[in-house]
Amino acid sequence: MIVPNLHYAELQDSYFFLRISEKSEAYLAAHPGEKLYKMGIGDISQPLCPAVIDALHQAVADQATMEHFHGYLLESGLHELRETIAKHYASRGVTLSPDEIFISSGAGDDLGELLDLFAPESRALVLEPAYPAYVDTNIMSGREIIHLPASCDCDFLPEPDEQIDADLIYICSPNNPTGAVFTREKLKTWVDFANRRGAVILFDAAYEAFVTDPALPHSIFEIEGAPTCAIEICSLSKTAGFTGTRLGYTALSKELVRHGMSLNAMWLRNRTTRTNGVSYILQKGAMAAFSPEGRRQIESQLALYRENASVLSAALDQTGLWYCGGKNSPYLWMQCPDGMKSWAFFEYLLHEIQVVGTPGIGFGDCGEGYFRFSSFGNPKDTREAAARLVSLLKR
Amino acid sequence: MIVPNLHYAELQDSYFFLRISEKSEAYLAAHPGEKLYKMGIGDISQPLCPAVIDALHQAVADQATMEHFHGYLLESGLHELRETIAKHYASRGVTLSPDEIFISSGAGDDLGELLDLFAPESRALVLEPAYPAYVDTNIMSGREIIHLPASCDCDFLPEPDEQIDADLIYICSPNNPTGAVFTREKLKTWVDFANRRGAVILFDAAYEAFVTDPALPHSIFEIEGAPTCAIEICSLSKTAGFTGTRLGYTALSKELVRHGMSLNAMWLRNRTTRTNGVSYILQKGAMAAFSPEGRRQIESQLALYRENASVLSAALDQTGLWYCGGKNSPYLWMQCPDGMKSWAFFEYLLHEIQVVGTPGIGFGDCGEGYFRFSSFGNPKDTREAAARLVSLLKR
Numbered sequence: 001m002i003v004p005n006l007h008y009a010e011l012q013d014s015y016f017f018l019r020i021s022e023k024s025e026a027y028l029a030a031h032p033g034e035k036l037y038k039m040g041i042g043d044i045s046q047p048l049c050p051a052v053i054d055a056l057h058q059a060v061a062d063q064a065t066m067e068h069f070h071g072y073l074l075e076s077g078l079h080e081l082r083e084t085i086a087k088h089y090a091s092r093g094v095t096l097s098p099d100e101i102f103i104s105s106g107a108g109d110d111l112g113e114l115l116d117l118f119a120p121e122s123r124a125l126v127l128e129p130a131y132p133a134y135v136d137t138n139i140m141s142g143r144e145i146i147h148l149p150a151s152c153d154c155d156f157l158p159e160p161d162e163q164i165d166a167d168l169i170y171i172c173s174p175n176n177p178t179g180a181v182f183t184r185e186k187l188k189t190w191v192d193f194a195n196r197r198g199a200v201i202l203f204d205a206a207y208e209a210f211v212t213d214p215a216l217p218h219s220i221f222e223i224e225g226a227p228t229c230a231i232e233i234c235s236l237s238k239t240a241g242f243t244g245t246r247l248g249y250t251a252l253s254k255e256l257v258r259h260g261m262s263l264n265a266m267w268l269r270n271r272t273t274r275t276n277g278v279s280y281i282l283q284k285g286a287m288a289a290f291s292p293e294g295r296r297q298i299e300s301q302l303a304l305y306r307e308n309a310s311v312l313s314a315a316l317d318q319t320g321l322w323y324c325g326g327k328n329s330p331y332l333w334m335q336c337p338d339g340m341k342s343w344a345f346f347e348y349l350l351h352e353i354q355v356v357g358t359p360g361i362g363f364g365d366c367g368e369g370y371f372r373f374s375s376f377g378n379p380k381d382t383r384e385a386a387a388r389l390v391s392l393l394k395r
Numbered sequence: 396m397i398v399p400n401l402h403y404a405e406l407q408d409s410y411f412f413l414r415i416s417e418k419s420e421a422y423l424a425a426h427p428g429e430k431l432y433k434m435g436i437g438d439i440s441q442p443l444c445p446a447v448i449d450a451l452h453q454a455v456a457d458q459a460t461m462e463h464f465h466g467y468l469l470e471s472g473l474h475e476l477r478e479t480i481a482k483h484y485a486s487r488g489v490t491l492s493p494d495e496i497f498i499s500s501g502a503g504d505d506l507g508e509l510l511d512l513f514a515p516e517s518r519a520l521v522l523e524p525a526y527p528a529y530v531d532t533n534i535m536s537g538r539e540i541i542h543l544p545a546s547c548d549c550d551f552l553p554e555p556d557e558q559i560d561a562d563l564i565y566i567c568s569p570n571n572p573t574g575a576v577f578t579r580e581k582l583k584t585w586v587d588f589a590n591r592r593g594a595v596i597l598f599d600a601a602y603e604a605f606v607t608d609p610a611l612p613h614s615i616f617e618i619e620g621a622p623t624c625a626i627e628i629c630s631l632s633k634t635a636g637f638t639g640t641r642l643g644y645t646a647l648s649k650e651l652v653r654h655g656m657s658l659n660a661m662w663l664r665n666r667t668t669r670t671n672g673v674s675y676i677l678q679k680g681a682m683a684a685f686s687p688e689g690r691r692q693i694e695s696q697l698a699l700y701r702e703n704a705s706v707l708s709a710a711l712d713q714t715g716l717w718y719c720g721g722k723n724s725p726y727l728w729m730q731c732p733d734g735m736k737s738w739a740f741f742e743y744l745l746h747e748i749q750v751v752g753t754p755g756i757g758f759g760d761c762g763e764g765y766f767r768f769s770s771f772g773n774p775k776d777t778r779e780a781a782a783r784l785v786s787l788l789k790r
Contacts, residue, residue, distance in 0.1 A: 069442040199396075
């Protein structure tokens with residue numbers, strides 16, 4: 001009899017987000033007519049911008065005619081889109097060629113699939129609190145996982161430690177869930193650590209568009225030495241509202257070589273074997289997101305989310321409680337008051353002020369006692385939630 | 396230093412299709428003004444049908460407004476699309492519930508990703524000639540591969556043999572490249588074999604829409620016993636012209652259990668962890684492909700490809716050479732005349748009659764001496780190519 005991948009039996013049930021919605025629904029059922037202020041969701045609330053919509057319509061129209069129809073495409077993406085993204089990197093001083101950029105169905109897809117490039121014996125280091133899929137994808141592939149818990153003592157920006165015996169290193173900056181952003185100097189310590197060890201960094205840049213401070217890096221490739229140790233996983237989900245439209249990209253330099261094998265060549269081989277690429281329609285939509293017009297329109301959506309983040313920051317400032325994030329990031333990460341645990345604080349906010357957030361424990365053990373707010377909601381609800389937080393928590 | 400997945404070094408270079416296009420281009424460069432008749436391509440030539448185009452435009456319009464915008468979706472697909480596909484199966488007498496159907500970015504993507512459900516020690520049986528990715532994805536995951544070569548003696552429909560010690564069994568019917576289609580009886584022998592052994596069949600149904608003979612199965616789930624041993628991988632690429640638009644689906648029954656683990660539950664866990672699902676826009680387009688109007692329009696496109704296949708069949712009938720396929724299938728698979736090898740025959744057709752096909756050797760060693768034609772080209776070129784084949788090969 002065939003043996004299933006038994007590592008799946010080691011996975012914990014992923015009921016965390018389900019539990020949030022069940023508790024919210026139970027509250028509404030018990031309190032008919034009340035309204036909840038949802039400050040927990042990681043999904044965006046603004047529709048696609050007009051430039052992207054126009055490009056999507058045009059691409060759909062192309063698929064209707066013999067002359068403009070596109071069948072199978074290059075598995076790693078349309079050359080024009082990869083060139084556009086290379087230029088986008090160049091505008092930040094990063095040199096990558098189009099064949100170092102791979103278009104994907106989204107960051108979530110590539111974060112899992114990229115693991116195929118590494119031997120299952122490689123050990124994965126997860127800087128926690130973290131996006132749960134980093135851990136789960138590695139459990140599925142039978143990898144040993146080293147958990148590196150962070151705390152408010154380091155502002156949730158942990159530093160490498162020569163004792164850590166890791167081969168694959170997950171870094172997410174701006175971070176989900178903490179909103180903390182690595183400075184160039186702090187990121188350099190990880191790049192140097194990875195290069196010294198021959199480790200590989202999987203750099204999750206899904207929230208880079210929220211960085212406004214010019215002193216902070218958008219891309220790990222802004223750091224010297226990154227091309228020889230880092231793979232950057234990017235997404236248009238939070239940048240351009242593509243959470244339900246789907247498209248991302250991964251940057252992998254030809255300088256990244258391990259045991260004489262080019263990881264760029266391996267990834268190209270993976271793509272040509274394991275996918276037929278991303279929809280022509282979506283790639284044309286993504287092109288428009290990088291156009292000057294698209295970028296202007298997207299900036300005004302980002303400004304709205306940034307304003308939400310400031311409103312929530314100002315509220316937390318008034319409470320006097322410790323928090324990080326909210327600047328250069330869509331997330332805020334607060335310490336629960338009076339040593340409350342994450343789920344207790346969740347219930348407290350739900351019942352007292354009808355504000356729904358995300359318990360920190362959902363992102364790893366060291367998230368216990370913390371709580372995440374997101375700035376992706378609508379501005380009116382965000383202002384009301386902020387006012388309610390102040391009135392409940394201000395000392 | 397991190398160890399890459401060393402199995403990638405065992406892969407052969409995938410220059411096969413590149414070599415075809417290089418030889419074609421070299422011919423044109425040496426013979427300016429001549430035209431080639433491309434009967435080799437696996438890509439379709441007709442644009443998307445109007446019903447699908449309308450639905451895609453509508454879905455793009457939804458993404459432009461606050462009221463109709465869709466962000467993150469269920470990873471395994473929109474419920475309405477999965478229900479539609481379940482009804483499509485029901486129309487063929489197959490009972491599957493919507494949660495036994497998973498929407499994918501395409502059959503090529505799922506064929507690779509599904510391997511994650513099985514221990515790397517499982518042995519894969521590939522019925523050859525075969526789509527090269529069956530072999531390559533298993534090399535990448537370090538699996539032992541058992542090659543089962545077929546020949547014209549069994550009309551390229553091999554039967555199971557109790558000596559075969561396999562855990563995973565690839566079956567593609569209608570077959571790429573041979574065009575051979577398993578009858579219900581022949582497919583039943585494989586289903587029974589898999590159930591006896593506790594093996595799992597990966598059934599590639601990408602070409603099922605070409606089946607017109609009611610005696611032949613579209614789906615392995617038409618065969619008694621299949622739900623406890625088979626996973627069916629489907630695609631809209633050849634059914635509805637989605638090669639460049641991208642969408643497929645995989646059917647996996649809750650009855651498929653190995654070592655007490657439900658493969659349906661494992662696949663759901665894989666999807667919720669390793670993807671954020673398929674674009675809302677593409678899923679709405681796919682919905683329309685299953686509507687009565689969409690199906691009528693698609694049928695008229697399929698009729699065009701079927702007519703191409705008849706034209707090529709009639710030509711091969713006149714040559715007296717052995718071939719299979721061309722009925723209930725978009726592919727024709729012929730024996731090269733006079734014991735010619737595949738690449739020699741390729742050169743012969745290219746230089747003598749400017750017809751380009753696909754050398755059989757590209758699909759495994761037992762494809763040597765055979766040649767594939769496809770019916771996806773345009774009707775005029777197909778008629779001209781057929782006439783040239785007759786004049787060159789008729790005895």
